[in-house]
Amino acid sequence: MKQSFIKKGLAVAALTAAIALAGCSTTAATSTAAAATAASTAATTTKTTGTTTTVTSSANAVIDTTDLFSTRDLEQTADTSGATNITVTSGQDVSITSEGVYVISGTATDVTITVEAPDDAKVQIVLDGVSITNTDSPCIYVKTADKVFVTTTDSANTLKVTGTFTADGTTNTDAVIFSKSDLTLNGTGTLNISSTDNGITSKDDLKVTGGNLQHHKYRSVITG
Numbered sequence: 001m002k003q004s005f006i007k008k009g010l011a012v013a014a015l016t017a018a019i020a021l022a023g024c025s026t027t028a029a030t031s032t033a034a035a036a037t038a039a040s041t042a043a044t045t046t047k048t049t050g051t052t053t054t055v056t057s058s059a060n061a062v063i064d065t066t067d068l069f070s071t072r073d074l075e076q077t078a079d080t081s082g083a084t085n086i087t088v089t090s091g092q093d094v095s096i097t098s099e100g101v102y103v104i105s106g107t108a109t110d111v112t113i114t115v116e117a118p119d120d121a122k123v124q125i126v127l128d129g130v131s132i133t134n135t136d137s138p139c140i141y142v143k144t145a146d147k148v149f150v151t152t153t154d155s156a157n158t159l160k161v162t163g164t165f166t167a168d169g170t171t172n173t174d175a176v177i178f179s180k181s182d183l184t185l186n187g188t189g190t191l192n193i194s195s196t197d198n199g200i201t202s203k204d205d206l207k208v209t210g211g212n213l214q215h216h217k218y219r220s221v222i223t224g
Contacts, residue, residue, distance in 0.1 A: 069207065073184045076210045078103075078126045078151045088113075088132060096123055107131040112138055115181075117145040124148070127191065129155040135163040142179035150177065152187030152211045160194040175201035186210035 083101040088108040099121035139159040175198035182205040190212040
């Protein structure tokens with residue numbers, strides 16, 4: 001049965017809760033003006049301890065996102081004026097080794113988009129009508145970078161893994177999108193994820209601020 005991952009058709013940041021993900025310092029969160037209608041009269045503060053993220057809300061329960069999100073986290077349309085355009089080809093992995101914006105399109109099998117960029121690099125992967133089906137490896141694998149944005153254009157995109165994931169050395173790459181660095185998911189389109197294990201795994205901060213995310217056949221949707 002087809003199951004919904006996050007199906008809200010988000011054009012702006014629209015998740016109104018911070019989701020703490022077990023096993024790492026990971027946060028999936030967004031906020032909108034709609035949060036102002038939340039029924040609460042008491043201010044709430046959660047202090048940071050270990051892997052706990054501080055979330056402060058005002059008297060009317062509006063979450064203060066000043067320290068949670070950057071401007072780029074909340075931008076739902078990527079600046080592609082100087083982007084590198086890549087059309088995926090079956091059996092040919094895509095290697096991203098430097099900061100920049102990369103627009104990915106096409107339909108292919110057995111392709112992993114690997115990000116192995118400097119620790120201070122910000123990489124934006126723009127999914128523009130792409131469909132990737134793998135057997136045993138992530139469709140997007142972030143090894144190193146300061147931060148990676150996965151942004152959907154106004155299009156339908158599909159990332160699928162149909163078999164048992166194969167570890168990368170000592171790293172258990174157990175998700176369709178697997179990241180060791182900060183990861184933000186946003187955009188204006190649809191991202192369908194199908195997995196025999198996890199959908200999205202981040203070993204650092206994870207933020208979801210937009211997009212229509214749908215997940216089918218999974219063990220865990222988002223893990224840390």
